[in-house]
Each structure stands twice: as C-alpha cells, then as structure tokens.
Amino acid sequence: MAKAKNSKKEKPVILITNDDGITAPGIKALTDAVKDLGKVVVVAPDKPQSGMGHAITIGQPLRLTAVETFGDIEAYQCSGTPVDCVKLAVDKVLHRKPDICxxxxxxxxxxxxxxxYSGTMSAALEASIESIPSIGFSLLDYSIEADFAGAAYYANLLVKQIISKKIDKHLCLNVNIPIAPKELLKGLKVCRQAYAKYEERFDERHDPSGRKYYWLTGEFQNFDKGKDTDVWALENNYVSVVPVQFDLTNYTLKTKLQKVLTQKH
Amino acid sequence: MAKAKNSKKEKPVILITNDDGITAPGIKALTDAVKDLGKVVVVAPDKPQSGMGHAITIGQPLRLTAVETFGDIEAYQCSGTPVDCVKLAVDKVLHRKPDICxxxxxxxxxxxxxxxYSGTMSAALEASIESIPSIGFSLLDYSIEADFAGAAYYANLLVKQIISKKIDKHLCLNVNIPIAPKELLKGLKVCRQAYAKYEERFDERHDPSGRKYYWLTGEFQNFDKGKDTDVWALENNYVSVVPVQFDLTNYTLKTKLQKVLTQKH
Known part of the structure; x- marks a missing residue:
C-alpha cells in the first residue's frame, strides 16, 4: 500500500494502540495527551495482552468492534494481539498508513x-517495519491508579517533535517514564538498551488433584554498569528514549563466523 | 543460576525445543540429527505455537508432562510458549544451563x-539472553511430509562446530535451509537479515449471523537487492546462517536523536 501523503492543511493521522487492552487508563491518558496534535484513531486489544511479544494471530480470524469510550475519537477494539491491531488498523480502519503510531x-x-517480551513495543516495532514512525510509552508503575501526568507531558513533547522533524521512516522509540511527579523529571535522555533482565525461576505448586503446575516468577537484575543505558537514566529520573530496530543481525559476530565456520564437510 | 561446567569426559547437554509442537516431524528430525553429539533433552510445546514471537505466559501457570515418543531420549511437553519451554527446561528439568539450545x-x-514473529527463533533468542549459545533451524517447506535430510546434515555440521569452538556465550544463529535434495545444497553461508516481508492484507468475511471477521493473508516481497542477505543465499541454494542479537538499540539513530531532540520544554 502506498503511503498517502497529507497536504499541509490536513492534520497528521495518529494511530494509537497498546497491550493492556482498550479499557486501560494508560491508553486514555496517551490519547488525551496527543489529541491536539492530529486526527487520533484508536485500535487496541479487547483484553490484556501483556507479554505477548511479537505474536500474531494466524490460526484464527480476528474481530473488530467500534467502541464509544473515547468520546469523539474514533476507536475500535480488536480480538487479536497488539501487532494484529496495527496490521488491521492500516488495512481495514484507516485504509492508509498513519503518520505516526x-x-x-x-x-x-x-x-x-x-x-x-513487550506487546507495547512489538506494536510499535510492527509499525516501523511498515515504514510508519512509532513510539511506545511505558510508565514504571503497574498500578491501575498510576499518575500519568509526567508521561503525558513527555508524550506530547516527543510526538510533536517526531511528527515535525520526520527523522526516519523506520524510526521506533522505546520510551520509559520513571515514577515521579512531573516536576521532578529531568527531561528526555537518548540511551541504549541495558543488559538487565529477570533472573527467573518457577514456583512449583500442586493442584487439588495432586498434579504439579508452575508459576513464572523472578527478580530483576541489572548486569550493565553503563551510564548510557535506559536503566541508568530511569534510576536518575530521566525519561529514557531508546531507538529500536528490527534488523536483528549481529554484524560483529557475522564477520567472526565468516572466518571460523566450516561451510561444508 | 551458575553455569555448570562439564568436565571433559561429560557429554555436552543439548536442549531441544520448537514452535510447531512436540509431535511435529521437524523436532524428531533435529533430535535424530544431533543425538550422537551429546546428551539430548527435549522440552517442547504441547501444541503448535507458530507466530507466537517472544510471548511468555504470565497470567496463568504452566504444565510439564513427560512423554515417551523420543525413544530413550528424555522428553517433556509444556503447556506454554516456546520461550516458556526454554525457561522451564533450565529451571525444572535440567537444573542447569545446557551447553547449547x-x-x-x-x-x-x-x-x-x-x-x-517466529516462535522457533524466539526460543533460541531466549537461550542466548540466558548466556546459552543457540541455533534455530527452519526448512523452507511447510509440508508435514517435508524431506529433512539436508537440514539434518547441516544441523549436525553446525552444532558440532558451535559446541567445540565456543565462539560467544550469547551466540544465536538463525539457520534456514532451502527446499532441495541434500546433494544440491551448496553449503553454509553467513548472511545478514534481508529487508523482506509480507505485504499483508485481511480477507473480510461474514459469519452465519452476519458479523464481519478477518483472516490475515498476504504475499512475501523482497525489498532488499543485497547479495549478502539470507533471502539471496536461500534463492541460490545455500543454507543461510544469520547471527542474531537481542540488543535492539539502533545506534545510528541514537547518535542522530541526541543531536535533534529537544530534551525538555
């Protein structure tokens, strides 16, 4: 599908999705934060999809239903994953690529x-694969009553810049916001992805009939002491901005492997 | 968990999983191809998980059940995703990190x-995040009756080298094998990931009660003319080997963004 260009008079089209589901307060906060910057359309999962990664629905069909919970903003819930939402929005709702996702x-x-692992970021990455600049926003607060004021402020600041500066058609930003009152946030900080992860284990239990089952659990650990990482930025009250790419090739290892691998017996 | 080191007399531990499910012929072919190279343990999904990407199961518990379909090889089916299988295998089956996944x-x-999007590659990537060298193998043939002879030959060749050469603890290889008789395959070719993707659309239908539903469909298109890509290699009867990384930072864009973004109002 060719990218439809807006004339200068048309508002940019802003597609909004998430992975917590269309009823989550976070997507409402994001919609409110950017609705003055363009024509906003929401297409989001009809149920929570956290941890879905870049999953797509290939074995069953999808449903798409208009909802009226966003006031005068066009909004739909979709039965699929966050990545499905982006694909379906472009093909069946917008009938064009949005200017930003x-x-x-x-x-x-x-x-x-x-x-x-993030469904939030997979939706953003999917858009960037389709040459739609994108930004994923995450607040370091799992609470349903989280305060989105700081996140909303920086979302507006960033979206305005990315729309006007047209930096790269494959641009994809992973933006995280610390838990802090807006006034204490020190600004945006462009970072690299830290090597920090969950040290996981499974909690082993028995069901009433005596069969074992396992719950994933674990603690977060930072193995990366760099001061140029997203984890460092967040610990120091910056809003972290990591540009993300979908070319997963490890070029350093590629060169090494070309030297050491026997190609054939 | 500390990485258990084998003494020289111990066989390397080889963990095998997949995303097509434990009954798929492909996982049997892989197990047969490498069982002479170490102690093989299979932990694979109990149902097909194609397109699951890096999904993990966080809202419900997992089940793990021993199966005897691999002869004298220890094997388990898991109710979760391919990534869940790797995590659960390390913690609850092997009680250590395998030497390769x-x-x-x-x-x-x-x-x-x-x-x-691949569950196969997400399982491999998960292992590499955990400092377990890993390889994902894919044959360009969806058929249940696919001929795995060529794939099995190159799996054995590669695994033998990766085990003995200990190139990198985060090594993760994406290996694809063309549909061709083994004799016609030209050997391994280390490549980069092509910018080639599905141009997708949704087939719109109506259910018996008149409600719309959508099936994902589309055609594969290669936008990348490079002769150093996996798509080129496969079209020319090479087995493509792309080293894959989990650091998604786009360093080129990072430098650019540091210059152009306003950090705060």
Missing part, C-alpha cells in the same frame, strides 16, 4: 530486555 | 523479517 502508555516498565 | 526444525521459513 503510538503504543501505550503501558502500565509497567519496558526498558532493557523487556523490549523483547 | 536448539530450536526446530521449523516447518517453514524464518528468514528476513520472519525472525521477529
């Missing part, structure tokens, strides 16, 4: 390795 | 952008 505001952190 | 052989291609 936003995802979130997620209830909980998506810094460091979390970017890999 | 293999995923596949997938029935169908995981070259180019497919690496992002």
């Amino acid at each position: 936003l995802s979130g505001i997620n209830h909980g952190a998506n810094h460091s390795i979390n970017v890999i | 293999l995923s596949g052989i997938n029935h169908g291609a995981n070259h180019s952008i497919n690496v992002i």
Whole structure:
C-alpha cells in the first residue's frame, strides 16, 4: 500500500494502540495527551495482552468492534494481539498508513530486555517495519491508579517533535517514564538498551488433584554498569528514549563466523 | 543460576525445543540429527505455537508432562510458549544451563523479517539472553511430509562446530535451509537479515449471523537487492546462517536523536 501523503492543511493521522487492552487508563491518558496534535484513531486489544511479544494471530480470524469510550475519537477494539491491531488498523480502519503510531502508555516498565517480551513495543516495532514512525510509552508503575501526568507531558513533547522533524521512516522509540511527579523529571535522555533482565525461576505448586503446575516468577537484575543505558537514566529520573530496530543481525559476530565456520564437510 | 561446567569426559547437554509442537516431524528430525553429539533433552510445546514471537505466559501457570515418543531420549511437553519451554527446561528439568539450545526444525521459513514473529527463533533468542549459545533451524517447506535430510546434515555440521569452538556465550544463529535434495545444497553461508516481508492484507468475511471477521493473508516481497542477505543465499541454494542479537538499540539513530531532540520544554 502506498503511503498517502497529507497536504499541509490536513492534520497528521495518529494511530494509537497498546497491550493492556482498550479499557486501560494508560491508553486514555496517551490519547488525551496527543489529541491536539492530529486526527487520533484508536485500535487496541479487547483484553490484556501483556507479554505477548511479537505474536500474531494466524490460526484464527480476528474481530473488530467500534467502541464509544473515547468520546469523539474514533476507536475500535480488536480480538487479536497488539501487532494484529496495527496490521488491521492500516488495512481495514484507516485504509492508509498513519503518520505516526503510538503504543501505550503501558502500565509497567519496558526498558532493557523487556523490549523483547513487550506487546507495547512489538506494536510499535510492527509499525516501523511498515515504514510508519512509532513510539511506545511505558510508565514504571503497574498500578491501575498510576499518575500519568509526567508521561503525558513527555508524550506530547516527543510526538510533536517526531511528527515535525520526520527523522526516519523506520524510526521506533522505546520510551520509559520513571515514577515521579512531573516536576521532578529531568527531561528526555537518548540511551541504549541495558543488559538487565529477570533472573527467573518457577514456583512449583500442586493442584487439588495432586498434579504439579508452575508459576513464572523472578527478580530483576541489572548486569550493565553503563551510564548510557535506559536503566541508568530511569534510576536518575530521566525519561529514557531508546531507538529500536528490527534488523536483528549481529554484524560483529557475522564477520567472526565468516572466518571460523566450516561451510561444508 | 551458575553455569555448570562439564568436565571433559561429560557429554555436552543439548536442549531441544520448537514452535510447531512436540509431535511435529521437524523436532524428531533435529533430535535424530544431533543425538550422537551429546546428551539430548527435549522440552517442547504441547501444541503448535507458530507466530507466537517472544510471548511468555504470565497470567496463568504452566504444565510439564513427560512423554515417551523420543525413544530413550528424555522428553517433556509444556503447556506454554516456546520461550516458556526454554525457561522451564533450565529451571525444572535440567537444573542447569545446557551447553547449547536448539530450536526446530521449523516447518517453514524464518528468514528476513520472519525472525521477529517466529516462535522457533524466539526460543533460541531466549537461550542466548540466558548466556546459552543457540541455533534455530527452519526448512523452507511447510509440508508435514517435508524431506529433512539436508537440514539434518547441516544441523549436525553446525552444532558440532558451535559446541567445540565456543565462539560467544550469547551466540544465536538463525539457520534456514532451502527446499532441495541434500546433494544440491551448496553449503553454509553467513548472511545478514534481508529487508523482506509480507505485504499483508485481511480477507473480510461474514459469519452465519452476519458479523464481519478477518483472516490475515498476504504475499512475501523482497525489498532488499543485497547479495549478502539470507533471502539471496536461500534463492541460490545455500543454507543461510544469520547471527542474531537481542540488543535492539539502533545506534545510528541514537547518535542522530541526541543531536535533534529537544530534551525538555
């Protein structure tokens, strides 16, 4: 599908999705934060989809239903994953590529390795694969009553700049916001992804009939002492901004492997 | 968990998983291909999990059940995703990190952008995050009756080298094998990920009660003319080997953004 260009008089089209589901306070906060910047359309999952990563629905069909919970903003809930929402929005709701795709505001952190598991960031990455600049927003607060004021302020600041500066058609930003009153946030900080992850284990239990089952649990650990990482920025009350790419090639290892691998017996 | 080191007399431990499910012929072919190279343990999903990306199960518990379909090889089916299988295998089956984790052989291609959606490759990537070298194998043939002879040959060749050469603890290889008789395959080719993807659309239908539903469909298109890509290699009968990384930071854009973004109002 060719990218439809707006004339200068038309408002930019802003597609908004998330992974916490269309009823989550975070997506309402994001919509409110940017609705003065363009024509906003919401297409989001009809249920929570956290931890879905870049899952897509290929074995069953999808449903799309208009909802009226966003006032005068066009909004739909979709039965699929966050990535499905982006694909379906472009093909069946907008009938064009939006000028920008936003995802979130997620209830909980998506810094460091979390970017890999995050439905929020996978939706943003999907947009960037489709040459739609995108930003995923996550607040480091899982609470349903989280204060989105700081996150909303920086979402507006960033979206305004990304729309006007047209930096890269594959631009994808992973933005995390610390838990702090807006006044205490020190500003945006462009970072790299920290090597920090969950040290996981499974809690082993028995069901009433005696069969074992396992719950994933674990503690977050930072193995990365760099001061240029998203984890460092967040610990120091900056809003972290990590540009993310979908080319997963490890070029350093590629060169090494070309030297050491025997190609054939 | 500390990485358990084998003494020289102990066989390397090889963990095998997939995303097509434990009954798929591809995982049997992979197990057979490498069982002479170490102590093989299989932990794979109890049902197909294609397109699950890096999804993890966080809202419900997991089940793990021993199965005897791999002869004298220890094998378990898990109710979770491919990534869950790797995590659960390390914590509850092996009680240590394996020396290598293999995923596949997938029935169908995981070259180019497919690496992002692939459960096969997400399992491999999960292992590499945990400092376990890993390889995902995919044959460009969706058929249940696919001929795995060529894939098995190169799986054995590669695994032997990766075990003995200890190249990098975070090594993760995305290996795709063309549909061709083993004799016609030209050898391994280390490549980069092509910018090639599905141009997707949704097939719109109506259910018996008149409500709309949508099926994802589309055609694969290669936008990348490079001769150093996985798509080129496969079209020319090479087995493509792309080293994959979990640091998604776009360092080029990071430098650019540091210059152009206003950090605060």
